[in-house]
Amino acid sequence: MTEHYLIVDDDAAFCAVLARALGRRGHTVTVAHDAAQALAEAPMLPVRIVLDLNLEGESGLRLLPALRARFPEAAIVVLTGYASIATAVEAVKLGAVQYLAKPATVDELMAAFGQVSANPALPVNPQPMSLRRITWEHLQRVLAEHGGNISATARALNMHRRTLQRMLAKRPVRE
Structure with a gap:
């Protein structure tokens, strides 16, 4: 089709x-x-x-x-x-x-x-996320909470904006 x-x-x-x-x-x-x-x-x-x-x-x-x-x-x-x-x-x-x-x-x-419907049989990954991946996820969550505004996100994380930009410019950590 x-x-x-x-x-x-x-x-x-x-x-x-x-x-x-x-x-x-x-x-x-x-x-x-x-x-x-x-x-x-x-x-x-x-x-x-x-x-x-x-x-x-x-x-x-x-x-x-x-x-x-x-x-x-x-x-x-x-x-x-x-x-x-x-x-x-x-x-x-x-x-x-x-x-x-x-x-x-x-x-x-x-x-x-x-696959447009939920799959309750999806297996759970037995390996926990790495610290680097958890950091990446946290940055993304806080960035989303601030509507993608990097300056506001940096203030919320109490870090320098350029440091945050460098961290965000990197590819996400693969598991």
Whole structure:
């Protein structure tokens, strides 16, 4: 069955690769590189939406409610290179059906759209998070609490803004 995909990501190369891969599978694809383009150029078809969390410094979470309002029946998957528990929870609260960390394969993305209901049989990881990962998660939670404002987050954490920026510029710690 042919689906229509809307890819909202500021990385043009990533969009081109993903659009080509979905096109090869028989799907139609529209690409947008920012919030305004996503809302202006998106077709009014039933869609599956791939939304990047970081759109040129703007949070994709701010776009999620507008996409949900425009496409109430659409399945939205948030795809990000900066995955954290705090942003995953917020994305789901705002209407995303799944949340994936980059790099994700096209098969993983397609599976995420296929799994739109909760899975109570999901196994619990017996390994606790590392201290570095817990630190990353805490930074992301406090950043989300302050609406993405780095200066306010730095004040709340009682740390220098540049130090926080350096910490946030690094990729999340892999488990």
